[in-house]
Amino acid sequence: MRTVYRVILVLVVSTFLVASCSRKKNSFVSRNYHAVTAEFNTLYNGYDVLEQGRTSLNESYFDNYWEVLPIERMEVTDEVMLPGQSKSELFSKAEEKAVKTIQKHSMNFQGKEKNPQIDEAYLLLGKARYFDQRFVPALEAFNYILYKYPASDKINQAKIWREKTNIRLENDELAINNLKRLLKQEALEDQDLADATSMLAQAYLNTKAVDSAITQLEVAANATKRNDERGRYRFIQGQLYNTLGKTDSANYAFDKVIELNRKTPRIYLISAHIEKIKNFDYKSGNKLELLERLTELEENRENRPFLDKIYHQIATYHLKNGSDTLAVSYYNKSLRTNTQDRLLKAKNYEILGDMSFDKLLYRDAGAYYDSTMGNLVVDSKPYRVIKRKRDNLEDVIFYETVARVNDSILELVSLSDVDRVQYFESFIERLRLKAQEEKEEKERQEAIERNRGGVAVNNVPGGQQLSGRGVPGQASMFYFYNPTTVAYGKNEFVKIWGDRALEDNWRWSSKGGTGTVNNTSSQDILASASEDELYDPQFYISKIPSEEKEIDSISKERNFAYYQLGLIYKEKFKEYPLAKSKFKTLLNNNPEERLVLPSKYNLYKIYTVLGENDEATIAKQDIVTKYSESRYAAILNNPELADTEDGDSPERLYEALYEQHEDQEYAKVITACETYINKFDGEPIVPKFELLKATAMGRLYGFEKYSKAINYIAVTYANTPEGMQAQTIENNVLPILANKDFVEDNMSNNFKVIFKFQDETLLEAKPFQKVLDTVLKNIKYYDLKTSLDIYDQSTALVVVHGLKTAQVAKTFDQLLTKEDRQKIQVPYFVMASENYQIIQIHKNLGIYLNRTNK
Template sequence: MFSKKYIFLLFVALLSSCSQYKNGPLSKSWHNTNAKYNALLIAREDYKIANEIIIENDKENYEEVLPIFRRIDSTQLDTAKLYLIDAIKKSSIIAERHSNSKHLDEAYLLLGKARLKKQEIFNALETFKYVNTTSKSANAKTEAMIWLMRTYIENDDLASANQVSDLLKTQKLNSANKALFLSTKAYFHQRQNESALAVVFLDEALKTMKRGNEKARLHFIVAQLYEQLNQVVLARKNYNYVLKNKPDYNLEFNAKLGLLSTQSLAKNTALTYEKMLEDRKNQDLKSKIYYKMGDTENRKSNFPLAIEYFNKAVAYSVDNPIEKAFTYKALGDLYFEKLLDYESAGIYYDSTLITLPKSEVDKTNLGQKALFLNDFIRYKRAYDLEDSLQKLASMNPAELDFKLEQMILEKKNQQKKELEKTEQNSVLKTSNVGNLPKDMKRWILYDPVESIKARNEFVRLWGNRTLEDNWRRGEKTMGSFSIKIEKETIDSASIAKSAKEAAALLDEKVALEKKELDQEKKELLRKIPTSNMQKMASKRKQEEALFQIAKIYKLKFNDEEKAKENFNLLLQKFPKSVYEPEALYYLAIMNNQGNEFETKLLKDYPLSSFARQLKKGSVKLSKDKESEAQNFYAKAFQLYDSESFDLALTKIDEGLNEYVGSQIEDKMAMLRIMILKKGSNKDQYIISLNDFLRSYPSSDLILKAKELLAVLK
């Protein structure tokens, strides 16, 4: 009995000495063993499996520069989420039950990483901050700070990420932490579209990394970044490094495509592409090959072949909507930038948006571009229409009549071709016949003239026979001699009657076509500006369309070269245009300071809001000057109130020029709008309203300006 009691007391003593709150060697050894071989072992495995699932499910688009760290999308975690939850639970156990274990820092770091991957951003931030504050290990603190920086980046808090980065620069880093920090720093710059800085840091990070698929992937990104920076030699060097770092087949395949696409355009890559298409391993990757073939031909300016290859890439992109969407985008860009076919470009951009998953649409500016393209097409059509009408108006009557007839016939031929093409495609889709002739025409019975011609040919060969079964055997007892006689005995009266019917029908058809032609000519003649008033109206429409096209290039498409080209064309074609001040303003800000456009704007339109915008800069008025502006405004308002609109307009223009940057500048601008509203110059009124919306977006009077513009519309 005594021995049993002694054993029990000994057991209790041992348990009490193994408490997580004690630092004895027995306690530490026990908790270290339990932490390492139970909870931490499972947590590590869970986190590893979750990462593998995320990588497997992440269908990366190799036509875009890959993100340095794989995207974290909580909506697509699926099975990985279960492993992350278990990793969080298991790593939490170590903190709860084994707080004196030497594996506590690793457990907390694993907990933070799992929370980040699960998109629990706030919890991840708190975890990494806790490790950095409480850990006794310098390496653990540094690693926690690096992951804290990464979490801030994923949360788009780049200012906080930059602060952590500045702190890390002062820390002494071991090999693993150095590679992680440099990669994270590269990611920070990549998120800010700073490719040159991103590639420098990533290149440095790769020097301390071990060989493997992840290093191969980062070399691929470096190659893409160098290609983006037009450093083709360095891009090819890194594509070759990908092949040397044991990549998976998908990465290896895309690296080979990268090497092909960066070859000199003088080299014939077609044979290599053809071999890749024939390789059985690439049966599921044909869309990527055709995309690269299209891209190569596009860079060679061989646009028809590029379009053919891009369309084949679309046809083979069955299970990859992102890949298909970016092929549509490539087609849209080709039509928009190279072929200047804006309607086709609009169709392909719309297809891109329809095909692209909703989660990806917000990451591009395609939605806005497609929307703005509709406005662009509308103004481009208006400009081209007025341009062609003005050219027609300058022709003499005979030349004009011939030109209109040509235009109408050309339009009809085009419509006929499109109809035949549509019918041919319809037959090809519904028919089981494999190969139909390319010159397939409509069924003969749909054309009355062709039908009568065929009937006459039949009568000439066989006579005017009754419609009945077995018509060839009508006089079979007479033998072949009877048939021969019958063939030679032609019913001349019947043929003559049929010929007259055909001729009459043909004449009727010709007369109808001539009537339609004359009618269409009259319709076109009505649109041609003939009087001076009509010509002025046509030029006014063209002037507005050209101005809007230039603005869309500048503000919507961010294409400054095309914007400059169209603003300059506006100034050349329409001197003293109502849009000249604004055009000069945009040209001034797109060129270096002190340019000819700025000089002309300040000289010719010194009182315009655009001149004020150039002069404003960082002007700050003194209190006395602000009081002066208030008094000046009051006097201008009195003139407006007494309906002395001309004097009020002169006064307010003077004040806007004198008190640039004052606190009541927006009130002065609005008073000017109200004065113009009372006058007869509607164009200036509309321009001033739009100018107010752009120049004073934070003004309390912005709603008033929007209301006035809405009333006009």
């Protein structure tokens, strides 16, 4: 019986407790039960998951130390999230815990919340949404706390988080006002004060108020209890002082970071050291002491993860001290650390590229610039700057190679038969030695491959055999798993084929890499030679050009390359000594007449810049005396013409022609372009005139002539911007324009009414258009416009635009009043817009009219 009573008692007590813990009852037991359950169950788990997500967010975030760091380590993306989606499962789970707390433990009686943990749940909800980058819902959660729980002990935190969210939503001015009010009204302390002032500093940074941001960061650094935050705030202070040019204050802030030592993340410590080193005064500072500090950073084992930055700074030190070899060595060391800092990689490559360019190693410079662009954001400003350098270098590499190769060919042409035999015997001897070395290298590689399994057994503990991938117990001879054989194969490919791009038809001689030009054809000669021919001097002698026309062509190509190099070095790179050397070499090579005068004038300009006044006077006198009727002589006699763009300057003439082209004066543009192309032959402006002439020819004569003109520009001026543009047009635009097939009317939703004026009525087109414009204003329900389009030299078309159906277009005259119809007596025909485009491109209006009249 006693057992039965006990069971009944337990059931009664349990029933009483469950009933008393109901959310519907405002009792002491219920309030405390739900408060304790919420705090130590769902909320605890929710904050635990939130912290995991925040830690993961911080670890995945990569700070850009080349710019001022943000206060909070969080990357905001523009990715649009659909309802129900989340950027992180952890934040989604934290949000679920907050919602569960509110749903299961909220005790709202007569508009008042009796569970003191619900405001904490809404705070968790807002934080989870904030880190999940759903800022508007997060703002709603924080605002709900401020509205519903004004007496909450979390009210200040809610206000701070609300302003953090406003800052993310770019409401910086609102955040500044609210945070300043909070700091004024509330006596914030410790972490709350640090959070409020740090966020205020971020808002000031966003609004470019740097001084105010520094002040707030000082307060935040002193108030925070977290050393990682203190180190970050102090480091940002130093960066901001640097932007203001206050080096001493910046160094003081960096010293504060360094004093924290192991209390703050190592990256802040190393970055503070590096920033101080960047501020070093190389003119008055102790360089030996600086080198000792750099060496100490390099040798400290704790700094190994940051050697990429340290090596870069050591390289910069050696570069500024004129130790180029050491600088190159350390820049390469920085790159070999496989740094994840893409901007650091880009800077290393760019500096190495600049150094190579200064040493005239153009191919190496081009490769370095390519690597630089590979580590920059495409189409960003730094990317465009490097791309411009690389594009300019492309021309240098091309023309330097042309000049070098053609000089070599012409030198062979000038040799006697005996000298040619001696030259190629020496060349063949070098070929034999090279072949022998390659044979020995190949045998050595084969021996390595044969012994590779045995070596692996000796090197792996326990006698396990390693494959090419380093997997025990799996012997593999796959070629690409062995870096030695891969490197050997790459070298062999370059030796035979040159630097070829990865594309179809890569074996064609025209597909040679940058700077290979005629060198590729020499590789083709070697590749095509038989074993007997390969070591026969007469085989190579037979390849030397012998016809006068061919030799003359090579000489002209060489001379033009020297002229272009002179211009590039003078105009683009300001390398005046190099430019002078190229122009003088050109004039000594008996160039064609069109290059002589521009070269002499450019030499005069270079002498003036270099301060070689005697040489400049001689060059000026030569031009004025021998070419007194030239434009250059006119400029030298009237120097003010060189400082202002007079009416005869190529640029002004081009602008005037372009305006004529816009006015559809195509025949005049073509004639004038031909005149100016001859007048300014050899100058950089010529390709512009050629492209303008091609466009005018297309508008006046149609597709065929336009296609031929574009092809001519693409071939003749291949390495100019206009030539590249022409090549793009030829590849991408001309195939589309080539279509001559007319479309049926039912396939179009845009039609034109066309009035044709030809031969003797041509001059009536413009007055007629004015009358038509006045008439169209009286038409209701249609927004119609007109244009006067030149069809060919003897035909103009007045076109009405804006009609959507063929039926309305064909009954166009029915839209006019009786009086207006009297003013428009010229017959018209109707055409779909697509067909109108075709007849203007291919000049086949007659074919279209015959087709429609059948």
